[in-house]
Amino acid sequence: MKLIIEENEQKMSESAMFILLGAMMQDKRVNIFLTSGRSPKILYEMMIPHVKDQEKFKDIQYYLFDENPYIDEEHGPNWNEMQDLFFKEAHIPNERIHIMNQDNWQDFDNDIRHAGGIDVMIIGLGYDGHFCGNCPRCTPFDSYTYCIDFKEKQAVNPSYKDRPRQPFTLTMGPKSLMRVHHLIMIVNGKEKAEIFKRFLDEPIHQDLPATILKLHPNFTVICDQEAASLINPENYKRI
Template sequence: MKIIKTKTYDEMSELAAVYLLSHMTKEGRVNVSITAGTTPVKMYEKLVPMVKGKQNYSNVHYYNFDEIPFQGKGKEGITITNLRKYYFTPAEIEEVQIHKLTPENYESHDQRLKKDGGLDVLVMGLGYDGHFCGNLPGKTAWEDQTVKTPFLDEELQKIADLEFGGDVSLVPSYAVTMGPRSVMNVKELIMIVNGKHKADILKQTVEGKVDSNIPSTILKLHPNLTIITDEDAASCLSEETLEKYR
């Protein structure tokens, strides 16, 4: 594990973009999985002008690692919709490079990744409760590959407030996600974390014991994990930890 502490969210985002770009410039097919949400927005702003219109990135293939489908049919899910908004559309990524994880194909997702050569890098955020990808506490087991996970009633309202203007009737009863086993099979993991509100959970993730109640603690066992954080998110980490994983 490596921890890189930057001063600001902007610096964290720029460094994350550079790290991702370093994978994308490799020869041959490159398979990456990237995150939606608010944390990576600035990273995508910096990445778009580096990638847009550049044919030398046509070897990069993108996979979403989780998806929340919209209630009803005929519309793409929340994750892929946000990825299109913040990155795929402004960067003019060709559709042939986008490989969607959906409720219809999740059971074959791991086999598809294996056939495609596996994921070279996965960029994720860190949830306030220690969730990563769609692996919320109590929802998935360490041995799970890509799975369907049900939402609890209290979670439905949170999703409705964030994505549907508070209308719970539009929220599906489940999501699909790459489970811990699938994520741990990725060649390199990059976690981006910012803000004081993530300081305590980052400390638990890095310095605490591996605990299924805090899913992100399993990630410290990955042989190639890089955490890129701003000063606020790293504020609870000890100097010994920062020195050890510098």
């Protein structure tokens, strides 16, 4: 794992953007995973002018790695949020955006392998240590993409609020992420400092499922100084 601590959220986002744009410059079909949420907001704002209507990026394929489908609706909240955060402003056509749904999730991993695999993936660190849709105490560490009933997640995480219109979660599991060529986690803000320290210091365990990602062979973690405020960077330098 390579840890990069940047001065602020702007610098963190800039570093992540350079990695993404570098991967996107390859002379082939490039597949990238993007995340919704608060952490990548500035990253996407910075990327849009570089990507919008650029012929050199016409072969880029975008994937979303989890979804909480609404009953009787075509798209869930992750699709909708990513449209607002990035895809609409960057003029990314829907046919180049791939997301799992009730019909295709069982074939999602094989479809990605047949498309050449994922070149680079951006993820965040959840406030409770979750990643993608992999939540505490209900993440099968030996899983590829899977479906989980929301009530099962709620039973072991009582703080999760009811979602009657979203009865289940579809998500890529840990084994799916281990296939990604370059995995990048971005973490920012003081409110993430405690869970970030735990993620770095604790062994792999179900109460903090993101710890499993430390096994990834090409894993870069980029954070700002606020998120790193409780750690001593010297403890995480490579020997």
